[in-house]
Amino acid sequence: MEIKKILILSQSALMLLPSLERSMEEFNGGFKVSFKSDFTFEEADLVFLDYTYLKNEEEKYKSALEYVPKLALLTALVDHNGINEILKETKVEHLFGLSGANSFSDIRDFIITFFNKQYWTADTFCKNPLKVSEMSFLSSEDIFESIQELLLGHDFSECFEGIEDYLTQVLNESILNAIFNAPVDDMGSHMFKRMNKKTVIHMIPGKEPVVKLLTDPKKIVISIKDFYGTLTRNDIFDYLPLGEIREKEGGAGIGMYLIFKYSHKFVINIQPRKFTEMIFVIDKDKRFKWYSSKEKSFHLFMPNEEI
Amino acid sequence: MSKLKVSMKADGDNRLIAMTGIIDEDFDYSSLLENPGKVYKIDFNELKMINSTGIREWIRFIEKLGPAVNFQYFNCPNIIIQQMNMVSGFLTKNAKVFSFFAPYFCEELDEEEHVLLQASEIKDFKAPVRKKLVDGEEVEMEFDAIEEQYFKFLKR
Numbered sequence: 001m002e003i004k005k006i007l008i009l010s011q012s013a014l015m016l017l018p019s020l021e022r023s024m025e026e027f028n029g030g031f032k033v034s035f036k037s038d039f040t041f042e043e044a045d046l047v048f049l050d051y052t053y054l055k056n057e058e059e060k061y062k063s064a065l066e067y068v069p070k071l072a073l074l075t076a077l078v079d080h081n082g083i084n085e086i087l088k089e090t091k092v093e094h095l096f097g098l099s100g101a102n103s104f105s106d107i108r109d110f111i112i113t114f115f116n117k118q119y120w121t122a123d124t125f126c127k128n129p130l131k132v133s134e135m136s137f138l139s140s141e142d143i144f145e146s147i148q149e150l151l152l153g154h155d156f157s158e159c160f161e162g163i164e165d166y167l168t169q170v171l172n173e174s175i176l177n178a179i180f181n182a183p184v185d186d187m188g189s190h191m192f193k194r195m196n197k198k199t200v201i202h203m204i205p206g207k208e209p210v211v212k213l214l215t216d217p218k219k220i221v222i223s224i225k226d227f228y229g230t231l232t233r234n235d236i237f238d239y240l241p242l243g244e245i246r247e248k249e250g251g252a253g254i255g256m257y258l259i260f261k262y263s264h265k266f267v268i269n270i271q272p273r274k275f276t277e278m279i280f281v282i283d284k285d286k287r288f289k290w291y292s293s294k295e296k297s298f299h300l301f302m303p304n305e306e307i
Numbered sequence: 308m309s310k311l312k313v314s315m316k317a318d319g320d321n322r323l324i325a326m327t328g329i330i331d332e333d334f335d336y337s338s339l340l341e342n343p344g345k346v347y348k349i350d351f352n353e354l355k356m357i358n359s360t361g362i363r364e365w366i367r368f369i370e371k372l373g374p375a376v377n378f379q380y381f382n383c384p385n386i387i388i389q390q391m392n393m394v395s396g397f398l399t400k401n402a403k404v405f406s407f408f409a410p411y412f413c414e415e416l417d418e419e420e421h422v423l424l425q426a427s428e429i430k431d432f433k434a435p436v437r438k439k440l441v442d443g444e445e446v447e448m449e450f451d452a453i454e455e456q457y458f459k460f461l462k463r
Binding site: 079080166169172245252257288289292 | 331332360362363385386390393394395396410412417419421450452453456
């Protein structure tokens with residue numbers, strides 16, 4: 001059986017190591033893993049790096065950045081601008097905000113997903129939802145009303161006051177992105193990207209974006225999927241970390257930045273020319289302070305990308 | 308159904324504007340440019356959201372009136388404060404927040420309350436003390452955000 005080598009250069013991951021090793025020994029999915037702190041970057045199949053730890057070792061840090069596709073950074077930073085700086089600087093595809101209750105299961109699930117070349121889905125984060133609502137968007141008309149319908153019947157009593165306004169914003173930005181920015185014609189040219197967002201756009205049947213909202217007692221999970229798969233890695237690292245209005249036409253260019261700010265986990269799944277799915281996970285918190293001081297995670301899965 | 312209702316009253320050089328609903332790509336500010344004043348006092352109390360294209364339209368509206376015009380923002384809800392803190396350029400040089408809502412939490416009642424604060428009450432980025440009557444006794448509520456983050460918009 002194939003052995004996957006995992007290099008651990010992170011205090012936080014080291015603390016979870018005994019449980020991880022035990023759990024991965026029980027895993028029966030076609031490969032085994034070996035965790036070590038002395039694999040070289042080159043020989044490792046996956047590397048967990050503590051961001052602050054490496055910042056103090058500049059040489060090691062620079063070498064690590066040559067291996068971005070197999071890097072997973074770990075950080076306890078809660079400052080949104082700080083997180084964005086890391087993403088802008090490293091363009092790393094996996095950034096774990098650690099110390100949360102789900103750290104262990106997240107890392108374990110990630111290892112399995114990463115090596116199986118799969119995606120994380122909304123169900124990964126909400127295995128037993130209390131309520132699920134799903135909606136396809138046939139056009140750009142009445143988005144606000146549709147969002148209110150999606151939110152209807154979900155229990156937000158364990159959240160801080162005004163959470164619905166935040167969710168409305170997250171949904172609004174991501175639905176507009178899916179409708180205006182994703183569609184391309186047969187030549188691969190964007191059809192609506194530069195259009196004024198007031199324009200009423202009708203989606204091609206079978207290509208309507210699908211929005212799913214799942215809630216359980218602890219979490220709110222939102223998934224928005226388009227069936228074009230045109231979002232690129234460059235777009236993500238260009239727009240996600242920057243809260244500056246740069247675009248004069250079409251979108252303002254800060255939608256992704258805003259929705260990441262309001263989420264605790266932000267996952268992007270891309271299969272080029274097939275689909276893009278954005279998943280936002282928000283932990284339910286009655287206190288605004290707790291909601292706004294949680295670690296953040298970012299994950300970009302493009303396992304079938306043609307290089 | 309209109310997502311935004313805007314009312315404007317003239318009082319000498321002052322223009323008193325109240326906004327209810329959502330500011331987005333449909334924000335039509337043409338009527339607000341007629342009969343321009345020198346000071347625009349804007350009440351955001353009933354504003355539910357400004358999306359990203361709405362922020363851009365808002366900045367355009369302010370730019371149309373020119374840098375000599377003064378904007379005073381009142382009763383800004385939590386979500387608008389978040390956006391002022393996050394999006395560079397949203398709070399333009401000629402605009403200032405005078406009052407805003409901030410989250411406080413009462414441990415005794417396990418209840419959140421959005422308290423209206425005056426910007427002038429914030430000294431050294433510390434939230435002012437707010438008390439509440441619980442069973443006839445005054446108890447202090449806890450400011451329910453990270454002060455340095457929440458009051459960032461006052462730094463300018």
